[in-house]
Every structure is written in C-alpha cells, then in structure tokens.
Amino acid sequence: MASKIQAADSVQVQFGSKKAKRAFxxxxxxxxxxxxxxxxxxxxxKYVPLLGSVIAFQDYNIFKGVTGSEWVGLDHFKRMFEYDEFxxxxxxxxxxxLYDLVFAFPVPIILALLLNEVRIQVYKRIVQTVIYMPHFLSWVIVGGIVAGLLSPSSGFVNHILGMFGIEPxxxxxxxxxIRTILISSGIWKDSGWGTIIYLAAIAGINPDLYEAAQIDGANRLRQTFSITIPTIMPTITILLxxxxxxxxxxxxERVYIFLxxxxxxxxxILDTYVYRAGLVDRQYSYTTAIGLFKSLVGLALIMIGNTFSKKATGEGLY
Incomplete structure (x- = not known):
C-alpha cells in the first residue's frame, strides 16, 4: 500500500513538473x-559549416566533391609543421x-575607469563619442589613414621626426x-568601443559602496582599486x-590591408596565409586543416583559461 502511495506521489510530482514547465x-x-x-x-x-571540416582529412577535389575525394588522414596536419613557412x-x-592581449586588452578597462572619474557629464559624453567613433570605420579607411600618417614623404609622423633631424x-x-602598427591601429579603432561594456558594468555598482568607502576615508584612487575593479572583475574575466x-x-582585414x-x-598571420594558400593557390584541404587547428587551439585555450579562472575568481564561461 505504501509503495502505491509513493508511486502515486511520484506521478503527481512528475505531472506537476511538466505542468510547471509548460507554464514556464x-x-x-x-x-x-x-x-x-x-x-x-x-x-x-556556425554549426552546418563544421561538416566541411571533413575535407581537412581528404585530398579534396572541387569537381569530385566531398564524397568522391580521396582520404589522406592526417597528411595535411603533418605537412603544416614540416613546412618552414607555416x-x-x-x-x-x-x-x-600575445602583444594584442598584453597591450590592447587593458586599454578599454583603463579608459572606462578614467571616464568614470569625469564629473562633467557633457565633457564625458563628448570624449566617449570621440574615442568610439573609429570603431565604425572599415579597416580599408583605417589603413588609408595610417598609411597617410606614416608616409615617408608627406606623413605627419615623419614630419615630426624631421623637426628633430631624423631621416624619414x-x-x-x-x-x-609592422607588429607595432597592427597593435596600435587596433587600439585606436576598437578600444573606445570596448569601454561601453565596462562603463555599463561600472554603472551597475551599488553607490552605497562608494559612500561607505568615503566615510572610512578612502580617496578616489583607493575606491577604484578596492571597489570598482573587484566589482567589474567578472566582466573582465568573461571578456578575457x-x-x-x-x-x-x-x-x-586588419592585417591584409597593411601587408x-x-x-x-x-x-x-594564419588568416592571410589561409587566404593566399587556400583561395589563391586553391589548396583547400591544407587550409581547412589550418582552420581546424586554429579552432582546436582556441577551444583548448578557453577550457584552460576557464579552469584557472574558476579556481582563482570563481567566475567562468561555464
């Protein structure tokens, strides 16, 4: 009898859960x-194109297709690391x-912290608009601007160097x-746009925390390091x-325009090499193997970074 009651209760619970799910x-x-x-x-x-990764293990022929091309296993992956140019x-x-991670990633955070300290709202909005406007420019336009500034004959930078007696x-x-140009141009173009996320995170901080810190005698710098940065650390972690x-x-585009x-x-870099070897030289299987290699490295980095992040801060992507 007790077992029947328990069974009836479990059925009722299941029915209730299904009903709750439908209501939800x-x-x-x-x-x-x-x-x-x-x-x-x-x-x-994103997901359907993953099926095309199978040609990384084939000697792909565009006329025979995926089903008719010869399987070669890991030959293209071996070729990658045996090729000096790769x-x-x-x-x-x-x-x-690495340079982009070390030098470019912190810039939006620093800009957001600095803008957060600006008390004149009109000036703050003007500065924020000016610094994120380059994000809407294409890399072709950015490349033209940078090439004009760095021109050896008429560029502004060489003009300044000439004032100090330095040859163009x-x-x-x-x-x-070239690496410095790539990183610095990326900082100029995208760092302002990245500040929007951090400013939004800062705006969500409880003002009572700052008031309590002021009562304890903490100055603005101390409040930044003790309240602002720790509070937005989950956002920083996710974006990192x-x-x-x-x-x-x-x-x-970012590299090809300067190359x-x-x-x-x-x-x-790998992206421009894939374009040159894959589309220009028509080495489809080889470049697909490179793309698959990039994806696996990115997945491994996310998993490793997420593991360390959860142990260190308790925050992670999953």
Missing part, C-alpha cells in the same frame, strides 16, 4: 520566439596575438615596425576568456 514556456513564449532567428543563424552559419607564420600569429622612415616597408578563444583569430612584400616576414 507559455510565460516566456515571446522570448523564445525572439531567439529563433539567432538560433537559426548559428545553426546555418612555422614562421604561426610564430607571427602567436606573437601578434618607411614604416610600412620595414619588418620591425572570449579574447583567449580568439587568440589565433587576429583578423584577416606587403617588404613586411610580410613579420606581418603575415
């Missing part, structure tokens, strides 16, 4: 409908990605400057993990 779905039906286009986008443009390009990608320098024609996931995806035969030794 009906309550948020509008949100589910709104999310459908986003889900379709990721399915069509190793050099991988080194360039790693170095540029062809910055875009020397390997030693996402940045690490794209560590090898520095951006094709030329004079600076390609230090400037060419």
């Amino acid at each position: 779905i009906r309550k948020y039906a509008a949100l589910y409908l709104i999310s459908i286009p986003g889900i379709i986008y990721f399915l069509v443009f 190793v050099i390009i991988l080194k360039n990608t790693l170095l540029i990605g 320098i062809y910055f875009l024609g020397e390997n030693s400057y 993990l996402l940045h690490m996931g794209n560590f090898l995806d520095f951006g094709f 030329n035969p004079l600076n390609s030794e230090n400037g060419e």
Whole structure:
C-alpha cells in the first residue's frame, strides 16, 4: 500500500513538473520566439559549416566533391609543421596575438575607469563619442589613414621626426615596425568601443559602496582599486576568456590591408596565409586543416583559461 502511495506521489510530482514547465514556456513564449532567428543563424552559419571540416582529412577535389575525394588522414596536419613557412607564420600569429592581449586588452578597462572619474557629464559624453567613433570605420579607411600618417614623404609622423633631424622612415616597408602598427591601429579603432561594456558594468555598482568607502576615508584612487575593479572583475574575466578563444583569430582585414612584400616576414598571420594558400593557390584541404587547428587551439585555450579562472575568481564561461 505504501509503495502505491509513493508511486502515486511520484506521478503527481512528475505531472506537476511538466505542468510547471509548460507554464514556464507559455510565460516566456515571446522570448523564445525572439531567439529563433539567432538560433537559426548559428545553426546555418556556425554549426552546418563544421561538416566541411571533413575535407581537412581528404585530398579534396572541387569537381569530385566531398564524397568522391580521396582520404589522406592526417597528411595535411603533418605537412603544416614540416613546412618552414607555416612555422614562421604561426610564430607571427602567436606573437601578434600575445602583444594584442598584453597591450590592447587593458586599454578599454583603463579608459572606462578614467571616464568614470569625469564629473562633467557633457565633457564625458563628448570624449566617449570621440574615442568610439573609429570603431565604425572599415579597416580599408583605417589603413588609408595610417598609411597617410606614416608616409615617408608627406606623413605627419615623419614630419615630426624631421623637426628633430631624423631621416624619414618607411614604416610600412620595414619588418620591425609592422607588429607595432597592427597593435596600435587596433587600439585606436576598437578600444573606445570596448569601454561601453565596462562603463555599463561600472554603472551597475551599488553607490552605497562608494559612500561607505568615503566615510572610512578612502580617496578616489583607493575606491577604484578596492571597489570598482573587484566589482567589474567578472566582466573582465568573461571578456578575457572570449579574447583567449580568439587568440589565433587576429583578423584577416586588419592585417591584409597593411601587408606587403617588404613586411610580410613579420606581418603575415594564419588568416592571410589561409587566404593566399587556400583561395589563391586553391589548396583547400591544407587550409581547412589550418582552420581546424586554429579552432582546436582556441577551444583548448578557453577550457584552460576557464579552469584557472574558476579556481582563482570563481567566475567562468561555464
């Protein structure tokens, strides 16, 4: 008898849970409908193309297709690391990605902290608008601006150097400057836009924390390091993990617009190499293997970074 009662209770609980789930779905039906286009986008443009990764293990022939092409296993992956040019390009990608992480990632955080201290709202809005406007410029326009500023004949930078008796320098024609140009141009273009996220996180901080700190005698600098930064640390952590996931995806347009035969030794990255070897030279399987390698490295970096982050701060992507 007791077992029958328990069984009836479990059925009632299950029915109640299903009823609750249906009520929950009906309550948020509008949100589910709104999310459908986003889900379709990721399915069509992110997940379905993953099936094309199979050609990394084939000697792909565009006329025979995936089903008719010969399987070669890991030959293309072995070729990657046996090819001296690929190793050099991988080194360039790693170095540029590391420089971008060290020098470019903190800039939006610093700008957000500085803007947060501005008390004149009109001035604050003007500065914020000015610094994030470059984000809306294409890399072609940014490349033209940078090339004009660094021109050895009429560039503003060489004009300033000439005032100090320094001979004009062809910055875009020397390997030693290309990485600095790539990182600095990226900082100018995108750092202002990144401050929006951090300013939004700062705006969500409880003002009572600052009032309590003022009562305790903490100055603005102390409040920044004791309240502002620790409070927005979860946001910083999430964005850092996402940045690490794209560590090898520095951006094709960002590099290609500055690349030329004079600076390609230090400037060419995996994205531009994939374009040159895959689309120009039609080595589809080889470049697909490179793309798959990049994806696996990005996944590994996210998993490693997320593990350390959860142990250190308790925050993570999952």
